[in-house]
Amino acid sequence: MAAGSEQWYSDDIAEVVVSAEQIKEKTAELAKQVAADYADRGEVLLVGVLKGAVMFMADFARALEHPVELEFMAVSSYGARATSSGVVRIMKDLDRDITGKHVIVVEDIVDSGLTLSWLLKYLTSRGPASLEVVALLRKPDAVKVDVPVKYIGFDIPNEFVVGYGLDYAERYRELPYVGLLRPEVYAR
Numbered sequence: 001m002a003a004g005s006e007q008w009y010s011d012d013i014a015e016v017v018v019s020a021e022q023i024k025e026k027t028a029e030l031a032k033q034v035a036a037d038y039a040d041r042g043e044v045l046l047v048g049v050l051k052g053a054v055m056f057m058a059d060f061a062r063a064l065e066h067p068v069e070l071e072f073m074a075v076s077s078y079g080a081r082a083t084s085s086g087v088v089r090i091m092k093d094l095d096r097d098i099t100g101k102h103v104i105v106v107e108d109i110v111d112s113g114l115t116l117s118w119l120l121k122y123l124t125s126r127g128p129a130s131l132e133v134v135a136l137l138r139k140p141d142a143v144k145v146d147v148p149v150k151y152i153g154f155d156i157p158n159e160f161v162v163g164y165g166l167d168y169a170e171r172y173r174e175l176p177y178v179g180l181l182r183p184e185v186y187a188r
């Protein structure tokens with residue numbers, strides 16, 4: 001029987017796109033790759049993009065066998081809608097200077113790429129020593145702006161997904177997997 005959030009939401013999810021087990025395995029794999037690449041670079045500053053990246057940030061930081069500092073930014077381009085408005089608003093800025101730091105942006109998903117494209121320009125202007133991105137999910141067929149993402153977990157179909165940090169109107173973030181939302185749910 002389904003437990004916890006899965007029980008609440010089971011009628012709203014059409015199918016599981018990436019399972020909790022797959023997320024765990026991939027997170028360990030990405031962490032290993034990043035730790036190897038940054039082995040000679042000292043401390044890394046992870047910048048998590050709230051709110052969507054919160055689950056991935058927590059799991060990725062713990063899987064990474066390398067010292068990190070954690071920072072968060074909150075930007076919003078989706079609001080309560082299922083498509084990007086294209087307008088990125090800063091809801092919460094960095095708390096401190098990132099000049100000379102090795103920065104890795106942690107994102108849950110690259111969809112149109114608009115959020116990340118804007119964010120990378122913004123962070124570059126702050127003078128980090130290096131800047132890369134790790135994203136758990138990417139929708140290759142939805143990309144409107146090409147953004148250089150060095151570390152990618154899964155390429156997924158161009159459909160609206162929820163879970164593991166991803167929401168629809170602030171719901172479903174706590175699901176342990178990434179699932180396809182039934183289109184009827186948008187109509188409610």
Ligand SMILES: O=P(O)(O)OC[C@H]1O[C@H](OP(=O)(O)OP(=O)(O)O)[C@H](O)[C@@H]1O
Pocket residue numbers: 049050051052053075076077078079084107108109110111112113114115116166167
């Ligand atoms: O590539 P894009 O089309 O720009 O979409 C990706 C962004 O959209 C979502 O954030 P959202 O604006 O929904 O805020 P949230 O993380 O608080 O849900 C997601 O978490 C990414 O940050």
Ligand code: HPA
Pocket residue numbers: 078109111159160161162166167168
């Ligand atoms: O497919 C998605 N689901 C939830 N939030 C999102 N933000 C961009 N794409 C998505």
Ligand SMILES: [Mg+2]
Pocket residue numbers: 052078079166167168
């Ligand atoms: Mg959202």
